[in-house]
Amino acid sequence: MNDIIDTPAPTWLAAYPAGVDWHAPVSEAPLTDAFDQSVALYGSNVCIEFLGRKFSYDEIGDLTKRAARGLQDLGVGKGVKVGLLLPNSPYAVVCYYAVLKAGGTVVNYNPLYVGEEIARQIRDSDTRIMVTMDLRLTLPKVSEQLGRTPLERVVVCSMAAALPFAKSQLFMFLGRGRIAELPDDGRHVSFARLTDNDGAVRPVAIAPREDVAVLQYTGGTTGIPMGAMLTHANIAANARQVAMWNPEADLGGERIVGVLPLFHVFAMTVVMNMGLLIGAELVLLPRFEVAMVMKALKRRRPTQFPGVPSLFHALLGYPKLSAQDLQSLKFCISGGAPLPAEIRRDFESLTGCRLVEGYGLTEASPVVTCNPVAGAPRDGAVGQALPGTRIEIRDLEAPQRALGLGEKGEVCVAGPQVMAGYWRNPEATAGSLRQGWVHTGDVGYLDAEGYLFLIDRIKDLILCSGYNVYPRVVEEAIYRHPAVAEVTVCAVPDADKGEVPKAFVRLKPGAALSAEALLAFLQDKLSPIERPRHVEFRDELPKTMIGKLSKKELVAEEKARRAGAGAEGAR
Numbered sequence: 001m002n003d004i005i006d007t008p009a010p011t012w013l014a015a016y017p018a019g020v021d022w023h024a025p026v027s028e029a030p031l032t033d034a035f036d037q038s039v040a041l042y043g044s045n046v047c048i049e050f051l052g053r054k055f056s057y058d059e060i061g062d063l064t065k066r067a068a069r070g071l072q073d074l075g076v077g078k079g080v081k082v083g084l085l086l087p088n089s090p091y092a093v094v095c096y097y098a099v100l101k102a103g104g105t106v107v108n109y110n111p112l113y114v115g116e117e118i119a120r121q122i123r124d125s126d127t128r129i130m131v132t133m134d135l136r137l138t139l140p141k142v143s144e145q146l147g148r149t150p151l152e153r154v155v156v157c158s159m160a161a162a163l164p165f166a167k168s169q170l171f172m173f174l175g176r177g178r179i180a181e182l183p184d185d186g187r188h189v190s191f192a193r194l195t196d197n198d199g200a201v202r203p204v205a206i207a208p209r210e211d212v213a214v215l216q217y218t219g220g221t222t223g224i225p226m227g228a229m230l231t232h233a234n235i236a237a238n239a240r241q242v243a244m245w246n247p248e249a250d251l252g253g254e255r256i257v258g259v260l261p262l263f264h265v266f267a268m269t270v271v272m273n274m275g276l277l278i279g280a281e282l283v284l285l286p287r288f289e290v291a292m293v294m295k296a297l298k299r300r301r302p303t304q305f306p307g308v309p310s311l312f313h314a315l316l317g318y319p320k321l322s323a324q325d326l327q328s329l330k331f332c333i334s335g336g337a338p339l340p341a342e343i344r345r346d347f348e349s350l351t352g353c354r355l356v357e358g359y360g361l362t363e364a365s366p367v368v369t370c371n372p373v374a375g376a377p378r379d380g381a382v383g384q385a386l387p388g389t390r391i392e393i394r395d396l397e398a399p400q401r402a403l404g405l406g407e408k409g410e411v412c413v414a415g416p417q418v419m420a421g422y423w424r425n426p427e428a429t430a431g432s433l434r435q436g437w438v439h440t441g442d443v444g445y446l447d448a449e450g451y452l453f454l455i456d457r458i459k460d461l462i463l464c465s466g467y468n469v470y471p472r473v474v475e476e477a478i479y480r481h482p483a484v485a486e487v488t489v490c491a492v493p494d495a496d497k498g499e500v501p502k503a504f505v506r507l508k509p510g511a512a513l514s515a516e517a518l519l520a521f522l523q524d525k526l527s528p529i530e531r532p533r534h535v536e537f538r539d540e541l542p543k544t545m546i547g548k549l550s551k552k553e554l555v556a557e558e559k560a561r562r563a564g565a566g567a568e569g570a571r
């Protein structure tokens, strides 16, 4: 159990959701044990539904044991890093749990990475074995790493073998060009061969607080990726904390949409780990396509739907979306990025389904806060701290000084889900993890009932004539214009003011808006210093791999443009 930080418990527990106990002990027992329990309890229930094919808990449990034994025979044990470069599929779940059972560490890879990014992460993490799919989009860029990086083996999963019979025939026929051949070189192993054993896993003694279960790379929208070391205790605690937040869950009866990629920490915990813990069915989709999601909603009638704001926004744009499609859902959860109030309101009023916002970060495995899943949400808040989780707002100038209610500062988090540090990066660890508190780089405040309000990220702060302008505030104001679909606000250098805000805007299809008209609209919503100095309309805005709006490309473009203009001027 967790004996986290020696500070008093929160004072706002009277406002905590009914049935949720902040003091309840959060078990840190490994998730592999919890998974075995779910297999024993829910054996014949559907564990994974993938494009129409169902896999029971018994089947997934059996495959996991055999994959774990196969990995052990390839040399996986404590400290060995196994990469998973997989789209959502039953393999992603089986191989994740198999690596943990074998005693190794999972390193999650984004299948959309290019070769150089994969090579960099293999070298940084020391990945020895990579599991991927037999697709031309994934296999060649993994295979080319053999011999030029520490990678020694590649396990290759067959896409066709995971599909229902008719679909697999069609895939083999139509998708021939998309399938990559398995090289016969002794360094590639098929998943079928890996699992061709009796499933007798050699027991491994896991020390939950010491042994790293997952190296999760982060830094996405802000900087150079680093591996957050998430221990067995971290990921197990967070899955249980999320489960505790919904005491009304129907054990063995929930069905969760898994369209967010499982290699991202949000879906890893909220879809996969939490789902398996409560014996849920995971309705997995290999990519986000509105029509595919709508079909899955009709086919499986899911009860929970975790997503990111841009995903809910895209669903809202689906012309045939109706309340009926989402009738089976008890709630949707939005996380990963700020959920504009407009999107929540429009989504809830159109579908009648609750859209509940939570907040987290990779370094906290990831979930830190959530709005109540039943009862009224608080407008603009990302929710209250999960059981066993403490939040302090610290002075931006003096990071050890805790601030009072309503005061704005850096959000700091402590709890059993907070990482052990950054892999091979003591400097970055010392910078963000101090006496058990992770300094999130997010700026916000707490109200008297423990609700956290985020204003921005520290690095996103725009320093304009010595004033702080928070891009999020500017974005929220711009979102209120009915013609606006998406907006990203960044700092751009300014000779007079240091930095000024620039807004990149995507309009709704068929909508028209000029920069002048937008600025006139903002006149009464933002102070003069906050109003964008530049507005640019675009057909598309850059996004990260899970669909969050991303600033770094826009910032780089601006920098390059200005450097080019400077060079022109100097000629």
Ligand code: AMP
Pocket: 218, 219, 220, 221, 265, 334, 335, 336, 337, 338, 339, 357, 358, 359, 360, 361, 362, 363, 366, 382, 440, 441, 442, 454, 457
């Ligand atoms: P990552 O570690 O890539 O998941 O990114 C975590 C960051 O995403 C956090 O530090 C926040 O800046 C941001 N984030 C996550 N959830 C929210 C939310 N609900 N509202 C605003 N920002 C969020």
